Amino acid sequence: MMLLTRLSGTAALTLCLGATAGMAETLLVTNFDPAGDGSLQAALDAAAASPERTTILVTETGGTLTTETGLGYTGSSALTIFGNGLTVASQANVTLFSAIGTEELHLDGISFQGPGGFSITERGDLDGAAGKGIFLDVADDAAGDIDLILSNVSVADVAGHGIHVSDCTLADECGGGSGGAGEGSPASINVQLTNVRIQGVGNGSFDADGLRVDERGDGDITFTGQNVLVQGVGADGIELDEGQDGDVSIELIGGVFIGNGAYCDPELLAGYMPAEPEGEFDEGEMAADAIPGLVVESPDDRCFERQVDFYDDGSVEEYEFAIDVDDGFDVDEAGTGSLFGTFSGGEMSGNFDEGYDFDEEGPGDIDVVFTGLIATGNTDDAIKLSEADDGHVYAVFTAVEATGNGGVGIVGEEEDSGNLQLVLVGVATAGNDDGDLGVEGVQEDAGEGLVYVIDSEIADGIETEGATLTAN
Secondary structure (H helix, E strand, C coil): CEEECCCCCCCCEEEECCCCCCCCEEEEECCCCCCCCCCHHHHHHHHHCCCCCEEEEECCCCCEEECCCCEEECCCCCEEEEEEEEEEECCCCCCCEEEECCCEEEEEEEEEECCCCCCCCCCCCCCCCCCCCEEEECCCCCCCEEEEEEEEEEEECCCCCCEEEEECCCHHHCCCCCCCCCCCCCCEEEEEEEEEEEECCCCCCCCCCCEEEEECCCCCEEEEEEEEEEECCCCCCEEEEECCCCCEEEEEEEEEEECCCCCCCHHHHHHHCCCCCEEECCCCCCCHHHCCCCCCCCCCHHHEEEEEEECCCCCEEEEEEEECCCCCEEEEECCCCCEEEEEECCEEECCCCCCEEEEECCCCCEEEEEECCEEECCCCCCEEEEECCCCCEEEEEECCEEECCCCCCEEEEECCCCCEEEEEECCEEECHHHHCCCEEEEECCCCCEEEEEECCEECCCEEEECCEEEEC
8 A cells, every 4th residue: 555645736645545546545634724735625626536436534533614615526436524523614504515416425423513593584694595514416317326325424503404415407496295396317316324413404494304305217215324313403304205206215223303394483474374274165155366365475485385176167165274384204205116114213202293204106005114113292193104096005013102292193094096004013192183093094995904903002092994993
């Protein structure tokens, strides 16, 4: 092995890991300057110019790099950064770290710290663009696998998404939710989080999540996590949005989601709701222009959902307004593909909409296992599984405790031709839905519905529709 000094525009040292051409190289960062010789940005520029896999090592321990513009990597080759306890911080509304077009990004031992202080009424100088913590933008022609690996990483107090992976030609305009807009590459996205904290992000922009993955095209999303804390996020704690063909696969151990989804503050926005926020009418009774229109001149008009249903003659059948709060962990899978997941040893508490909210549309199944989880004090359902087209719902709950949630403790719904099978073993529910309902199983169309309850204590009751209940 041979130690060389790289003779280029940067003074970052290059440690060649082999004499053979094409081997990986390591660049050393020797100071905490935002740019210039020996800086992390200089090493990123040098790595971007190399076609080979590069490792960047910060040589000093626990320093702070203050940036006014954020750091960027524009190379396509794989990159690993060992931060050695580095903090990347800014008092400006900027994206702290961007990677454009890389196929593999691995960050270890780095904290990303935004300015904080954001809310729906305190959004700073955003000018329509909210800074993120980590942004990985997938190339339009990417293929194969795109990997984001984060170990011992924290992201805090940025206005927008804490971590955003976008495989969508519309980038930030891609939109969340099942069947979201935009096209993407055929690549699959793999995200791996180990000892990651995401706190206080997304409070300066509408629909800004703790971790957001937008996947369009034919690829899959694979998410694995261990010891992940997501707290105080403005929108969803985690949102995985697979908008076209492809599966979503999840394995999460020790995921903790606390108090997420409150950017659209219901207490603040209640005064902007129409005097009559909902109504139901006979055919011909109510004209479309006689019901309340869109909410305007609120702190953020996007926070208001307006749903109107019409009769065939054009008159209003019913309308309803709602404030768009968000979930702890939200998954939307549309097109051909299934949602698979295992969740163990975690907590889901105090989120402003559902806790776990999983929706599958198009041909495909929901097949999930929850083990050793606590879900309490969420504003709506603690765990909701909804399959809207041809496909099955298979879910096993073992040693799950769901208490004091505003909605139902555990909900499984299959709305078309497919089977519903919920198995609850050692589950405890109490005080959900004002004490009225702990478990709900619904099979609305052709297909078999089965709910098995074994050695469980469902103090607030079980309700089934189109499903057979077996309990002991």
